[in-house]
Amino acid sequence: MPEPASTPNLKDQTIADFGEQWTAFRENPDYYGSAELLADLFGPLLSLDDIKGKTVADIGSGTGRIVNMLLDVGASRVIAVEPSAAMRVLKENTIARADKIEYLALAGDQLPSDLDLDCVVSMGVLHHIPDPAPVVRAAFKALRAGGRCIVWLYGYEGNETYLSLALPLRKVTVLLPHKMLVALSYILEIALTTYIGLCRIFPLPMRSYMRGVLAKFTREVRRLTIYDQLNPAYAKYYTRAEAEALLSEGGFADVQLYHRHGYSWTVSGVKPT
Incomplete structure (x- = not known):
């Protein structure tokens, strides 16, 4: 939406x-x-x-x-x-x-x-x-x-749970300066990597994407992926x-x-x- x-x-x-x-x-x-x-x-x-x-x-x-x-x-x-x-x-x-x-x-x-x-x-x-x-x-x-x-x-469709978290967060992150958003991406990448690990065990939301795509990315690219979700003025x-x-x-x-x-x-x- x-x-x-x-x-x-x-x-x-x-x-x-x-x-x-x-x-x-x-x-x-x-x-x-x-x-x-x-x-x-x-x-x-x-x-x-x-x-x-x-x-x-x-x-x-x-x-x-x-x-x-x-x-x-x-x-x-x-x-x-x-x-x-x-x-x-x-x-x-x-x-x-x-x-x-x-x-x-x-x-x-x-x-x-x-x-x-x-x-x-x-x-x-x-x-x-x-x-x-x-x-x-x-x-x-x-x-x-x-x-x-x-x-x-x-x-x-399929992103309803994710969007319930991401959209409120974006209201803040689109206002952050670049360096602060990079720092936040480092913190959230730790949580993301942990979630990917849990998806290998449990049938959690977005499991297919986590295991089939994000798990194959380097940690640097995962930080970029988070930044990319939180940075642009419009999505x-x-x-x-x-x-x-x-x-x-x-x-x-x-x-x-x-x-x-x-x-x-x-x-x-x-x-x-």
């Missing part, structure tokens, strides 16, 4: 928040930056083989994690779209493959319409955009006929109906959903021919 817009410049504040976040948390080690995790994000909606030889845009590239994943699985060219100060980190983390990347220091809704893309991906980004509809429309226009858009979103947790409507109302056909680990939504749609 959406959090209320508290300032008229919420979009700009969220972009600034992520610029600070990705400048501080620059690395994408091990499983966190792997093709295995990309396959988990796509689920049954898109095969990694479907990326081979394709031109793909990544909306909200941050530190270049998804860009590198896409190139790892064979994308021929990636359009990396990032509006924040993280662009510098993105370029540093992908410098060895810069000949296959076009860097666009733009918001997603400014994606050029003449790219004739095979695919547009946006993993964990649209739920931080107060009005994502213009971004979806821009993705639609940038795709070739028959091209695919696939996005990953925070989900509401929305989508219901199934809202997630489906996001692409269907943007003109996409054959919209399919995957309830990833029972807590988030991966949504895929095709631009009609």
